[in-house]
Amino acid sequence: MKKYAKLILMLGLAGTMLTGCQKKAADTEATVTATPTPTEEVVVEETPTPEVMAAEEPTPTEDPIPEGQVVSYLTGEYVPEEIGRRRPVAVMLNNVKAACPQAGIANAGVVYEAPVEGGITRLMGVFEDYDNLEKIGSVRSCRDYYIFYASGFNAIYTHYGQSAYALPILDLPEVNNLSGLAGYGDQVFYRTTDRKSPHNAYTSFEGIQKGIEINGYSQEYAEDFVPGYAFCAVDDDIELPGTVDASVVKPGYFLNEPWFEYNPEDKLYYRFQYGEPHIDQLTGEQIAFKNIILQYSSWRNYDEHGYLNIDVDEPNVGKYIVNGKAIDITWKKHTPWGATYYYDTNGNQITLDTGKTFVCIVQDTYADRVEILGSDSAADTSTEGTSEEQAAAEEAAASETEY
Numbered sequence: 203m204k205k206y207a208k209l210i211l212m213l214g215l216a217g218t219m220l221t222g223c224q225k226k227a228a229d230t231e232a233t234v235t236a237t238p239t240p241t242e243e244v245v246v247e248e249t250p251t252p253e254v255m256a257a258e259e260p261t262p263t264e265d266p267i268p269e270g271q272v273v274s275y276l277t278g279e280y281v282p283e284e285i286g287r288r289r290p291v292a293v294m295l296n297n298v299k300a301a302c303p304q305a306g307i308a309n310a311g312v313v314y315e316a317p318v319e320g321g322i323t324r325l326m327g328v329f330e331d332y333d334n335l336e337k338i339g340s341v342r343s344c345r346d347y348y349i350f351y352a353s354g355f356n357a358i359y360t361h362y363g364q365s366a367y368a369l370p371i372l373d374l375p376e377v378n379n380l381s382g383l384a385g386y387g388d389q390v391f392y393r394t395t396d397r398k399s400p401h402n403a404y405t406s407f408e409g410i411q412k413g414i415e416i417n418g419y420s421q422e423y424a425e426d427f428v429p430g431y432a433f434c435a436v437d438d439d440i441e442l443p444g445t446v447d448a449s450v451v452k453p454g455y456f457l458n459e460p461w462f463e464y465n466p467e468d469k470l471y472y473r474f475q476y477g478e479p480h481i482d483q484l485t486g487e488q489i490a491f492k493n494i495i496l497q498y499s500s501w502r503n504y505d506e507h508g509y510l511n512i513d514v515d516e517p518n519v520g521k522y523i524v525n526g527k528a529i530d531i532t533w534k535k536h537t538p539w540g541a542t543y544y545y546d547t548n549g550n551q552i553t554l555d556t557g558k559t560f561v562c563i564v565q566d567t568y569a570d571r572v573e574i575l576g577s578d579s580a581a582d583t584s585t586e587g588t589s590e591e592q593a594a595a596e597e598a599a600a601s602e603t604e605y
Contacts, residue, residue: 222441223434223553275423276311276330276355278433278556285331289421291380291410292352294361295325296342297458299476301401306338308482308489314351316563319508321456324348328355332407337484339404341382341391344368347563349377350514354541356427358419360410362391362403367504367511376539380405380413389416430541433554439469440555442527447576451494451523453562454571462494462560464526471523473560492557494523495544497533498566510565518566520544521574524555528574 267273272286290311295304297315307313310327318324326348332338343363349371352359362382364372372379382391382403390413394402414421434440451462451471460475470490473480479488497520500513517534522544531552532545544552564572 222443223438224441225438273433273436274311274330275429275431276328277558278431278436278554280436281331285333287423288330289419289423290328290330290355290357291332292326292328292348292355292357292359293338293405294342294344294348295327296340296401297323297325297475298401299458301340301342301397302476303481303483304339305404305483306332306335308485308487309335310558312355312559312561313489313491314348314561314563315453315455315460316345316347316351316512317455317510317565318345319510323455323458323460326351328352328357332410334407335484336406336408337404338406338410340397340401341403341405342400344372344379344381345510346371347510347512347514349379350535350538351542351561351563353377353539354430354535356423358410358414360390360405360413362387362400365509367509378417378419380410380417386413386416389413428541430543431554431559432551433556436556438556440524440553442522442524442529444527444529446528446574447578448523448526448528448574449577450573450575451496451528452571452573452575453496453564454568454573455562462491465490466526469525470557471560490558491560492524493554493559494521495531495559495561496521496523496564496572497542497561498564498569501565501567512563512565514542520564521572522546522552523574 268280270283271280272283273279274281274286276290295307297304304325306329307325307327309332310329311331312328314326314328315323316326324342324345327338329338341360341362343365344359344361345365346368349359349368353376359377359379361379364381364383371377372381380390381387390409391403391405392409393399394404396402449464453460458475459477460473460480462471462473464471468490470492471494472488472490481487482489498518500516500518502511503509504511515535515538517532520531520533521528522531529552530547532547533542534545535542546552
């Protein structure tokens with residue numbers, strides 16, 4: 203992971219986005235399906251990069267922004283200013299079957315999923331609107347690459363424990379984090395009795411605020427913060443070029459075998475895993491997202507124990523999926539602690555639709571496991587499960603040493 207590489211020279215951002223915006227309307231039916239294939243070596247051409255400057259209000263829509271509200275950096279939606287201009291928190295969420303369903307995940311504006319050791323995945327929810335949450339979690343331990351995903355949103359990183367490879371990064375001055383293993387941990391986190399440790403650690407709005415106060419962290423965005431996402435107007439829809447239908451999306455993770463199903467009525471992608479709908483424990487409802495990004499990443503093992511070293515600043519390729527369509531993209535970080543930017547095949551930054559985004563980090567050597575299917579060719583999404591493998595992975599996760 204080239205986390206301490208020389209900062210990349212900043213250039214001007216190309217002016218025109220290939221992804222088009224149009225006023226809200228019914229989707230156009232697509233008929234072509236596609237499944238990505240891995241390549242032995244990915245060559246990503248240099249793309250124009252945005253000039254680094256202090257954070258500014260996103261470009262307003264044709265209609266004036268309602269009084270007292272701003273455009274969210276996370277979703278592009280109108281939100282109260284006290285929420286939309288407060289630094290978000292990024293919370294590590296347990297995702298083994300014994301820890302599901304998660305509590306509060308529906309409030310996250312952006313959710314990351316990435317593999318960790320043993321074939322399991324871990325989630326990270328990026329929250330700006332969490333004031334009403336008395337239960338968020340269960341919270342699990344840090345992996346080093348997640349710190350950099352969180353930093354792209356200028357988020358306060360919240361976790362319960364960490365791998366040895368994350369320790370030196372968490373100690374850097376660029377990182378504001380809340381740890382369950384710190385001396386103040388019991389003021390930020392609490393444990394429930396309905397699940398066995400380590401799957402029963404939770405936090406809350408009150409706990410997070412207490413941790414921020416104890417550590418003296420600012421809740422204002424950094425002066426040099428530059429949002430990574432560009433959104434269309436609130437009342438517009440994104441219309442992707444091409445005809446690649448994306449009714450079912452399978453990122454190819456091994457044990458939880460998740461997938462997303464597109465609902466053309468509300469134009470959202472509903473998430474499933476472990477053979478059933480992915481539910482928020484607090485609402486009892488299935489979580490859904492407007493945008494899906496598949497971010498292919500190079501990787502290697504740190505050691506024989508399976509800890510992964512996933513590249514966060516080595517440019518690569520991916521997919522952007524919205525409103526029943528998919529396009530090829532590339533991605534790139536321009537500074538180690540800054541946002542990840544996504545570009546179309548012409549080198550222009552993509553425009554996201556307003557709403558929540560789910561980012562799947564895909565190990566590039568497993569790109570052939572990804573499936574993007576049209577409605578006519580969507581495979582059976584049911585799964586028999588791999589109970590023995592899941593049990594072994596969860597046992598490993600339960601016995602994980604949290605430093």
